[in-house]
Amino acid sequence: MAPFSALNLNASLLRSIETEGFESPTEVQAQTIPALMDGKDLMGVAQTGGGKTAAFTLPLLHRLAEDRQRPNRNAPRAVILAPTRELAIQIGECIRTFSKGLRIYHTVVYGGAPFRPQFNALNRGVDILVATPGRLLDHVRRNSVRFDETTTFILDEADRMLDMGFVDDVMEVAKALPEDHQTVLFSATMGKNVRKLADKLLNDPVHVEVARESTVANTIDHKVMFVSRHNKRPLLHKILQDNEVDCGLVFTRTKADADRVADELEEIGIKAGAIHGDKPQHTRQRTLQAFRKGKFSILVATDVAARGIDVPGITHVVNYDIPLDPESYVHRVGRTGRAGAEGNAISFCDNTEKGLLRNVERIIKQRIEIDGDHPYVLAPRANDGKRKPGGKNFRKFPGKGGFGKKSGGGERREEGGFRADKSGKPFRKPRSGANDGGDKPYFKKRRDFKQAS
Numbered sequence: 285m286a287p288f289s290a291l292n293l294n295a296s297l298l299r300s301i302e303t304e305g306f307e308s309p310t311e312v313q314a315q316t317i318p319a320l321m322d323g324k325d326l327m328g329v330a331q332t333g334g335g336k337t338a339a340f341t342l343p344l345l346h347r348l349a350e351d352r353q354r355p356n357r358n359a360p361r362a363v364i365l366a367p368t369r370e371l372a373i374q375i376g377e378c379i380r381t382f383s384k385g386l387r388i389y390h391t392v393v394y395g396g397a398p399f400r401p402q403f404n405a406l407n408r409g410v411d412i413l414v415a416t417p418g419r420l421l422d423h424v425r426r427n428s429v430r431f432d433e434t435t436t437f438i439l440d441e442a443d444r445m446l447d448m449g450f451v452d453d454v455m456e457v458a459k460a461l462p463e464d465h466q467t468v469l470f471s472a473t474m475g476k477n478v479r480k481l482a483d484k485l486l487n488d489p490v491h492v493e494v495a496r497e498s499t500v501a502n503t504i505d506h507k508v509m510f511v512s513r514h515n516k517r518p519l520l521h522k523i524l525q526d527n528e529v530d531c532g533l534v535f536t537r538t539k540a541d542a543d544r545v546a547d548e549l550e551e552i553g554i555k556a557g558a559i560h561g562d563k564p565q566h567t568r569q570r571t572l573q574a575f576r577k578g579k580f581s582i583l584v585a586t587d588v589a590a591r592g593i594d595v596p597g598i599t600h601v602v603n604y605d606i607p608l609d610p611e612s613y614v615h616r617v618g619r620t621g622r623a624g625a626e627g628n629a630i631s632f633c634d635n636t637e638k639g640l641l642r643n644v645e646r647i648i649k650q651r652i653e654i655d656g657d658h659p660y661v662l663a664p665r666a667n668d669g670k671r672k673p674g675g676k677n678f679r680k681f682p683g684k685g686g687f688g689k690k691s692g693g694g695e696r697r698e699e700g701g702f703r704a705d706k707s708g709k710p711f712r713k714p715r716s717g718a719n720d721g722g723d724k725p726y727f728k729k730r731r732d733f734k735q736a737s
Contacts, residue, residue, distance in 0.1 A: 291317050293342060294349045296385040301342075304381060310335035310623065315492045317343045320468065325489040327482050328470040335623060337378045337594075340364075340438055340468050345379070347436070348411050349386045355409035358428055362436040363461075364414045365454065367444040369394040369565060370572075374594045375414050375440065388412065395419045396565040403428050417445070417453035424460065431460050439485075442471040443478050443611065451481065458485055472618075473611055473647075500614055500629075500648050504621035507655040508631045508641060515660040516604060516632045520545070521552055522658065523602065523630060524582065532600035533593065534584045535616045537607070545604060546584040555580035587612045593619050603631040606640040610647040630655075634662065 287308050288301050309317065312330040319326055320343035330336045344362055355361065366372040376392035383390070390412035391405040399422070406413070406428050413420075413429065423429040437458065439445065445454060458467075467485050471478050474493075482489070500506075511519050524532065536542045539560040546558035557571045557580050575583045576595050585593065587607060598620045607613050613631075620627025631652065633641050645651055 286314070292321075293317075294346045294386070297342065297345055297349065297382060300382045300384050303384075310339075312336055312492065312494045313339040313342070315494070316340065319490040319492070320344070320466075321346055323347070323466050325466060325486045326468045327486055327489045327491050328468070329474045329493040330470065330472070336470055337375055337440070338382070340440070340470065341375070341378050341382060344412070344436060344438070345383055345386060345388060348388050352387070355389060355411050356433060357409050358406050359430050359433040360406075360410050360413035361433055362412045362438070363420075363431070363434055363457070364412065364438040364440065365417055365420065365445070365457065366414065366440050367416065367448050367450060368441075369396060369416060370568070370593065371441060372414050372416055373569065377594070379412060379414070390414065393419050393423060394565075395422075417450040417457070421453055421456060424457075431457075432462060434461055434465060436466045436468070437461055437485075438468040438470075440470050442469050442481060443473045443475060444615075446477050446481065447609075447611075451477075454481070455484070472614055500617055501621040501627070503624060504617055504627045504629050506617070506629045506631075506648075506650070506652045508633050508652045509655050509658055509660075510662040511632050511634060511658075511660045512662050513634045513636075515662075516634075517545070517548060519632065519658060519660045520602060520604065521549070521554075523600075524549070524554055525552075527600065529600045530581050531578070531595070531597045532582050532602065533598055533616075533619050534582060534602045534604055535607070536584060536586060537605040539586055541604065542584045542586050546582075549582055549584070554582055556582040556584060558584040560586040587616070595619070596622070597625075598622075598627070600628045600630065603629070606631055606633055606637040606644065608640065610640070610643040613644045614648065 288306065289298060291309065291314075293301075312328065313335050316326060316328060316339040320340060328336070328339070330339070348361060353361070364372075364375055366375055372392050372394050376390060379388075379390045389408075389410045391402065391410045392414040393402040393406070394416040395418050402419075402423070403426075406423065415423075420429065439454065445451070467487070467489075469478075469482055469485060469489075509519065520534065523529075534545060536545055539562050542558045542560045546556040549556035557575060559568045559571050563571075571583070572593065572595075574580060583593070583595075587609075601617050601620045603613070603616060607616065617627070617629040620629065631641070631644075641652070
């Protein structure tokens with residue numbers, strides 16, 4: 285891969301990149317940066333953790349630096365939308381990291397934070413506004429943001445934006461933009477709704493798609509451990525202690541579980557913290573900062589924070605519960621194995637979650653290796669979760685309700701198409717309808733069978 289210097293980025297920007305220790309762009313950056321520097325619209329589909337944020341941040345900073353202007357009050361030159369507060373903050377940190385020495389101003393606005401400081405920052409004038417959709421529209425309605433000078437509009441994690449119901453908000457912002465502007469849309473997955481949104485917003489876009497065969501980085505080692513619900517806690521403790529995990533993430537399905545798991549880890553001497561939607565924003569930020577600084581080794585989180593956690597050096601991601609939405613798996617495990625580093629994704633699965641596991645395997649297009657080398661292995665069910673013939677209510681013999689076809693009607697279908705009576709002998713012939721010489725003749729209706737017997 286060619287070095288960053290080959291991309292003809294601004295000299296101050298290149299110094300910031302070098303200071304951060306980056307030598308060459310990732311695949312998504314190499315494909316994206318030249319197109320965005322030329323001012324083209326772009327549709328990007330890229331796995332989480334591939335340097336996607338820098339892929340749109342660096343060319344944006346380059347263009348603003350090359351056309352330096354003093355920002356006007358309440359009129360950002362670029363608007364970046366993110367679905368969650370955590371992701372918006374992460375993007376803001378990326379901008380701050382690379383904009384040193386460029387005299388480019390930015391601010392981040394999101395719900396759950398005081399309105400007045402955001403209003404004051406916008407009133408002073410910013411080049412780049414990073415925002416969540418709801419809070420951005422709050423500012424628009426209060427006339428603290430206008431878009432008449434906006435030349436770049438970026439949507440990050442568009443799939444998540446749609447999942448959270450922000451499509452109307454996104455379209456309202458898009459309609460308020462000047463006709464001549466650049467639009468960039470990034471998504472971890474490409475579904476039908478994302479395509480529809482792209483068709484509405486983008487004008488002759490460049491298409492960039494990285495890792496088509498897999499939506500997760502190939503540097504991540506995926507494993508699943510079958511374990512009963514009540515044994516997940518001791519198994520988690522064993523994994524974290526045996527592997528001496530110094531920087532790991534544990535994802536739970538509920539907020540209560542996140543707090544409980546973190547408390548239980550503290551009880552056995554593992555320093556842990558928890559973040560979820562019920563915690564105040566300042567508490568979540570303080571917890572994330574403490575995790576980044578290594579003040580505790582394990583962060584327990586719900587999916588609301590999965591896309592906003594950008595901490596280098598995360599070696600393990602543990603899915604305490606299989607996510608209900610298989611795409612959430614992609615964003616969870618994307619916190620490890622970033623920028624070419626190796627990572628480990630371990631999922632706990634009880635009998636009720638096997639269907640969810642299969643959904644995950646379909647979306648990442650690979651089978652997850654089963655790890656049975658632990659003391660809490662869950663014995664598989666006899667049918668491994670597969671439905672028996674005849675529907676859910678399987679009976680050995682026909683029920684009194686007859687031979688219903690749609691739901692199975694309690695009938696038992698033997699190999700070769702026979703049904704069995706109470707003696708276990710076949711009384712229905714194969715579809716040819718010929719008499720097989722058995723003990724019972726073939727009858728089309730049950731009443732005929734009763735009359736003959």
